[in-house]
Amino acid sequence: MQPESLPASDPRLDACIAALPEWPGFALLEHMESLGGNGVRLVGSVRVRVPRVSDAEGLSAAYQRNREHLAPWEPRRNEDFFTVAGQAASIESKLALFIAGSDVPWVLLDEGRIVGVMTLSGIVRGPFLSAHLGYWVDKDYTGRGVGSAAVAYAVDAARTELGLHRLQAATLPQNAASQKILKRSHFEEIGLAPAYLEIAGAWQDHILYQRILF
Ligand SMILES: CC(C)(COP(=O)(O)OP(=O)(O)OC[C@H]1O[C@@H](n2cnc3c(N)ncnc32)[C@H](O)[C@@H]1OP(=O)(O)O)[C@@H](O)C(=O)NCCC(=O)NCCS
Secondary structure (H helix, E strand, C coil): CCCCCCCCHHHHHHHHHCCCCCHHHHHHHHHHHHHHCCCCCEEEEEEEEECCCCHHHHHHHHHHHHHHHCCCCCCCCHHHHHHHHHHHCCCCCCCCHCCCCEEEEEEEEEEEEEEEEEEEEEEEECCCEEEEEEECCCCCCCCCCCHHHHHHHHHHHHHHHHCCCCEEEEEECCCCCHHHHHHCCCCEEEEEEEEEECCCCEEEEEEEEEEEEC
C-alpha cells in the first residue's frame, strides 16, 4: 500500500502502514479511495465510505437533525456529542480504532450530505474472527432500502475484504425495521440477551443476531 493513496485529509492514516501492515482494513480503505474518494454506491445516489476529520460538520448536522429519531435506539448523548468539535473528537477516536484494527467506521452519504452511520466494532481476530455491526439511517431516508444495502455491503466487506468469519448485531425487541434488514442479509437470531446494552438511559434486553460468513 502506498502512502500517497491515502486520503490527504487524514495524514494520521499513514501511520497505519508501519504499525499494522497486515490489517486488511487498509486494503479496504485503499479500495474505497481508488474509487475517486466518494466511496461505494449503495442504492440510488447513496454511497458509503470511511469518514474523514472533515466530515465533523456534516456529522454534527446529521446527529442534530436525527436527535429524536435516534433517541430510542442509541445510548444517551451529552450535548458536546452534537457539536462540530464533539464530532471531530468522535471521528478522531474512530480513526484511531480503525488504525488499531478493532473498528471499521463508515458514513453513508447522498451527494455529500451525511444520511447515516455504520460501524464494525470490537473486531477480534484469532479463532473468533468476529465483529459487531451497528448502523442508523437518516429519518428522511428510511424505507428506501438504504439500511438493507448498507448491511449487505458490510457483510460483503467483512467477508471478502476483512476476512471475518462472523458478524453479530443486537436489536431492541421492538425494532422491527432493524430486524427486517438483518434477516434480509441472512442474519439468524441467536436469542435474547437480558440487560445487554444501556440504550436511552436504561439497560435493555436485546435480541442477538449473527451471520456466519464462511
Ligand atoms: C433500522 C433502520 C437502520 C432501517 O433503515 P432503512 O433504510 O429504513 O431500512 P430499509 O429501507 O432497507 O428496510 C427497512 C424495512 O423495515 C420495514 N419497517 C419499517 N418500520 C417497520 C415497522 N415498524 N414494523 C415492521 N417493518 C418495518 C420497512 O418497510 C422496510 O421493509 P421493506 O423494504 O420490505 O419495505 C432505520 O430505521 C434507523 O436508522 N432506525 C433508527 C436507528 C436504529 O434502529 N438502528 C439500528 C439499531 S439495531
